[in-house]
Amino acid sequence: MSPRITRKLAQLPLLFLCPRSTTATAITSVPIRTFGIRSLNPPKENRFNAGPGLPVLKSTPTAALERKAYTLPLRTGAVAIKKGMTAIFDTETGQRVACTVLQLDRVEVVSHKTVEKHGYFAVQVGAGWKHPSNITKSLLGHFSANGISPKRHVYEFRVKDGRGLLPVGQAITADWFQEGQYVDTRSNSKGKGFAGVMKRHGFHGQDRSHGVSLTHRSLGSAGPSQGGGSRVYPGKKMAGNMGNEQNTVQNLKVLKVDPANGIVVVKGAVSGPRGCVVRLQDAIKKPWPEVKPPTESAA
Ligand SMILES: *[C@@H]1O[C@H](CO)[C@@H](O)[C@H](O)[C@H]1NC(C)=O
Numbered sequence: 001m002s003p004r005i006t007r008k009l010a011q012l013p014l015l016f017l018c019p020r021s022t023t024a025t026a027i028t029s030v031p032i033r034t035f036g037i038r039s040l041n042p043p044k045e046n047r048f049n050a051g052p053g054l055p056v057l058k059s060t061p062t063a064a065l066e067r068k069a070y071t072l073p074l075r076t077g078a079v080a081i082k083k084g085m086t087a088i089f090d091t092e093t094g095q096r097v098a099c100t101v102l103q104l105d106r107v108e109v110v111s112h113k114t115v116e117k118h119g120y121f122a123v124q125v126g127a128g129w130k131h132p133s134n135i136t137k138s139l140l141g142h143f144s145a146n147g148i149s150p151k152r153h154v155y156e157f158r159v160k161d162g163r164g165l166l167p168v169g170q171a172i173t174a175d176w177f178q179e180g181q182y183v184d185t186r187s188n189s190k191g192k193g194f195a196g197v198m199k200r201h202g203f204h205g206q207d208r209s210h211g212v213s214l215t216h217r218s219l220g221s222a223g224p225s226q227g228g229g230s231r232v233y234p235g236k237k238m239a240g241n242m243g244n245e246q247n248t249v250q251n252l253k254v255l256k257v258d259p260a261n262g263i264v265v266v267k268g269a270v271s272g273p274r275g276c277v278v279r280l281q282d283a284i285k286k287p288w289p290e291v292k293p294p295t296e297s298a299a
Pocket of ligand 1: 131
């Protein structure tokens with residue numbers, strides 16, 4: 001007796017008679033491997049920029065700049081010195097608000113970065129003053145070529161386009177920022193030196209007793225042994241230098257501006273000790289402050 005075909009199978013159309021499109025639906029874009037050990041979790045399709053109607057991302061510098069432009073501020077920022085913290089009382093609610101006092105000291109535009117020459121738009125801003133004998137010749141030449149006195153701190157602020165390039169030599173005073181607007185601040189956090197895992201990463205440490213000997217604050221095992229690779233995985237949290245790394249605090253409200261003394265008071269805390277350098281720029285996650293376009297107001 002010949003083997004009988006089940007009813008279900010008999011109903012299916014023969015594959016080689018089907019038009020190509022219906023057979024192709026079964027095949028995903030991931031090639032199915034016919035050799036080796038089959039993985040239980042086969043590689044997924046690329047979930048980035050895949051699908052109909054999505055623009056194809058280009059890897060050219062111009063395309064990268066266009067994508068980046070959405071997240072770049074229109075105006076340059078300023079370099080300030082953290083003077084310390086205090087508190088002011090909100091006149092409406094009577095609430096005490098902790099705030100940070102920042103001071104702008106002889107902040108001037110030193111030079112520009114343009115897309116034609118450097119590949120991006122940025123304003124180089126300097127602050128403070130340094131004795132010319134204490135500056136390298138090359139940096140001194142850079143300052144004198146632009147007609148600027150030597151600056152102690154020099155930083156770049158990226159801007160969206162050419163309209164954000166303030167003229168070289170233009171002073172940036174505290175009233176560059178409006179009361180009520182929001183700023184992002186960048187500064188280095190306080191350095192803590194070489195710190196153990198409990199302080200640096202919040203590990204629990206080991207028991208005080210139960211036979212634990214001299215390793216109460218150490219990390220314990222650093223990884224699996226045979227079977228897990230017999231190695232320490234990349235990114236393993238260990239003891240090391242803590243702090244003194246750049247930290248950005250976003251969306252700080254400007255509470256007070258005093259252009260005569262170069263003071264900008266922002267709500268809340270800014271990373272770093274008193275006297276550290278803080279970079280202030282319009283917050284990218286809040287609406288831009290309502291001011292004239294920078295190049296117009298400068299003229
Ligand atoms: C140069 O810098 C050093 C170290 O900061 C400082 O002690 C010295 O006074 C500076 N020299 C001048 C001429 O300002």
